[in-house]
Amino acid sequence: MTAAKKTESVKIPEGYQPSDEDEKFMNPIMSAYFRKILTDWRDDVARQTAETIEYLKGENVSHPDPADTAAANADRQLELRTRDRLRKLTNKIDKAIRRIDNGTYGYCEETGDPIRVRRLEARPVATLSIEAQEMHERGERVRAG
Structure with a gap:
């Protein structure tokens, strides 16, 4: 399989909310x-x-x-x-x-670490953790400035 x-075959329990901790x-x-x-x-x-x-x-x-x-x-x-x-x-x-x-x-393309569940819920196509995204954006500002 x-x-x-x-x-696709996994049943999601009603009211299910994923958690980073639990x-x-x-x-x-x-x-x-x-x-x-x-x-x-x-x-x-x-x-x-x-x-x-x-x-x-x-x-x-x-x-x-x-x-x-x-x-x-x-x-x-x-x-x-x-x-x-x-x-x-x-x-x-x-x-x-x-x-x-x-x-x-759900794993950061830069670090390999898990991306927080709340970030994935807010941006399901995210490929970077918040920390890696911030570093990436800071790098872009330095190059643009």
Whole structure:
């Protein structure tokens, strides 16, 4: 049985809340919990993408008034940027699900240490611990400054 099938078949107890202190990190229930969060999020993003595509299909950017045409073009550009962000987010979500499958989900890519559960709940696609993320951001500010 693949790792994906293992976490897909695990029943998450009603009211389950993962904990850094009370259970083994990324045990089957915790992994299944985060898989569900990620797959639900991916489904929501897919729905939003479909809505954006329908909006763009129905949008007529040719108006008699040049100001209306410009406004419609600006709206279209915003929708296209939104769609691109959603595509990138979907890729991040898919990568996070693959990390669950291969047993690396929830571990910092820099240090190898577990990422706190609360951080993963707030940002399920996180690949760095808060400490590693802060070091990364400080490094970017130094290079940019």
